[in-house]
Amino acid sequence: MRVAYICADPGIPVFGTKGASVHVQEVIKGMLQKGLDVTLFAQRLGGEPPEELKQISVCVLPTLPNSSSKERALAALEANTQIEKILMEEGKFDLIYERYSLWSHAGMSFAKKHGCVGILEVNAPLIEEQKKHRELPLEEEAQAVAESVFANADAMIAVSPGVKRYLETFEKAKEKVHVIANGVALSRFAKAAADNSQRLSQFVEQDEMKIPTIGFLGTLKPWHGVSILVQAWAILRQRGYHARLLIVGDGPQYQVLNDEIEQLGLLEHVHFTGAVAPDSVPEWLAKMDIAVAPYPSMEQFYFSPLKIYEYMAAGLPIIATQVGHLDSVIDNGYNGVLIAPDDPSKMADGIEEIFTDPVKAQQLGQNARFTAEQYHSWLSVVERILAIAHSCRSKKS
Numbered sequence: 001m002r003v004a005y006i007c008a009d010p011g012i013p014v015f016g017t018k019g020a021s022v023h024v025q026e027v028i029k030g031m032l033q034k035g036l037d038v039t040l041f042a043q044r045l046g047g048e049p050p051e052e053l054k055q056i057s058v059c060v061l062p063t064l065p066n067s068s069s070k071e072r073a074l075a076a077l078e079a080n081t082q083i084e085k086i087l088m089e090e091g092k093f094d095l096i097y098e099r100y101s102l103w104s105h106a107g108m109s110f111a112k113k114h115g116c117v118g119i120l121e122v123n124a125p126l127i128e129e130q131k132k133h134r135e136l137p138l139e140e141e142a143q144a145v146a147e148s149v150f151a152n153a154d155a156m157i158a159v160s161p162g163v164k165r166y167l168e169t170f171e172k173a174k175e176k177v178h179v180i181a182n183g184v185a186l187s188r189f190a191k192a193a194a195d196n197s198q199r200l201s202q203f204v205e206q207d208e209m210k211i212p213t214i215g216f217l218g219t220l221k222p223w224h225g226v227s228i229l230v231q232a233w234a235i236l237r238q239r240g241y242h243a244r245l246l247i248v249g250d251g252p253q254y255q256v257l258n259d260e261i262e263q264l265g266l267l268e269h270v271h272f273t274g275a276v277a278p279d280s281v282p283e284w285l286a287k288m289d290i291a292v293a294p295y296p297s298m299e300q301f302y303f304s305p306l307k308i309y310e311y312m313a314a315g316l317p318i319i320a321t322q323v324g325h326l327d328s329v330i331d332n333g334y335n336g337v338l339i340a341p342d343d344p345s346k347m348a349d350g351i352e353e354i355f356t357d358p359v360k361a362q363q364l365g366q367n368a369r370f371t372a373e374q375y376h377s378w379l380s381v382v383e384r385i386l387a388i389a390h391s392c393r394s395k396k397s
Contacts, residue, residue, distance in 0.1 A: 160179065182381070225295050
């Protein structure tokens, strides 16, 4: 099967370190494992491809101006015609797999015109997200693009129930949407899981967690709730726990968080790694004793939290806030602990519960790894995508 994977979003460096970048890379790796011939069409590369992707064909899409958001949007809309021409020049495809972006409709339009299967992956309600957190020029045009791609797609992949609910507010998306959450590369985290299992066993033997490290993995943005984690950590320090904080990732909130920790007088006890390559993530997770996903409460929670699946794969005890559908990801008390959002004191209580019970910490870590192995491999994600593609192909013929 010949596949065109399209990522026309200039905010996603496909060979970069962001969660979205990891998602692109891992889906393509899974497709290659299943024997597919993949050509990647991307707006932004963001560096050299990882070793497993060095042999795939890559087409760089037309460069967009780095000026005003309106000019950029207009250029992206105009680029659709050229993108369709590029697809035509690359030859016949059996499957067009496109990551939904605000201004790109070329992939689904091409699939519709040429009779190949078109699958649209939707990771967020982009129009609403852009309006709330950034700037959305040409809103009517963005809405028209959404209506077009949702109508032309044979099937749509939503990464969470929240995204599915959003998509089904569009009449032409109904009956097309399948929920497939993010996955994790299990083999990549095997050593981290083994290291963490050994350390958690030592804690059980010692009957205490000496100078534990609380960890966070992700982009430092307001909707990831890292400030709440910082406050919870400060409470634990006040309670006499000599815990360290490890923050793996970078983002626009770095300076705010650094200043907050400095004001608390705790800078010497925190480590900010900055942005790290996806291949380096496991070694950082192997330095954590407890991993936290401190999402704040929000009206529409649509994330498929990659960090939680990676915490699971690394065999870590997990603390997560009970927002959105996370109670279907974390089985409270089995493979993690769910706590109320926006409450540093309750978060501190949840972490303290693990600090004081090494046996529980060990069981949570073991069960988290088992959950990842059973349900969350990237290969299983790709297998579900391909099953949908084959079903669409059968309907066409």
